[in-house]
Amino acid sequence: MTDAPKPGDAKTDEPGDYRPNDYLPGDLTPEERLARMIRVDHAGEYGARRIYEGQLAVLGRSACAPTLKHMHEQELHHLRTFEDLMVQNRVRPTALQPVWHIAGFALGAATAMLGEKAAMACTVAVEEVIDEHYAGQQARLGDDQAALKDTIETFRQEELEHRDIGLQHGAEETPGYELLSGAVKAGSRLAIWLSERF
Ligand SMILES: [Fe+2]
């Protein structure tokens, strides 16, 4: 006999998993999962805003300033959208927001000081992680959250546009690209993990 799915089999503790499942004491409720999802996305967009502000503080008068400003504008729109969703769903921001305020700016400024290509390499690495993160959320959202799913898809496409802009500006020509990219990705994944939980 094959192992038929039993109640509870489909349950996961993935943050943001919105599929109906058997709720057990100690599990996250659908509301808590949605709250985590909005909280981490807000944190990510906040961090993105601060990265571009750090880059603009260093490269604000350079040839790539208009490109950085364009991406910064889009991050501000993403951030405001998640701010509105937080109010509508009564979600608190991450307790780590003061950390992302400083760490985001520092990451942006530090990579910009290494040069325009390193700044772009930072963007490419962050956006690759965000693409993964948003795609994972879309897969976990049910049809009852179609509006949020659409919003995330729109933003994911814009993040991919940022990644492509970074690649077009020679991100991969940065000396030590693999090392820099790996470090930024690891930091971004850690920030996501922390922001979902705190
Ligand atoms: Fe964004």
Ligand SMILES: [Fe+2]
């Ligand atoms: Fe972005």
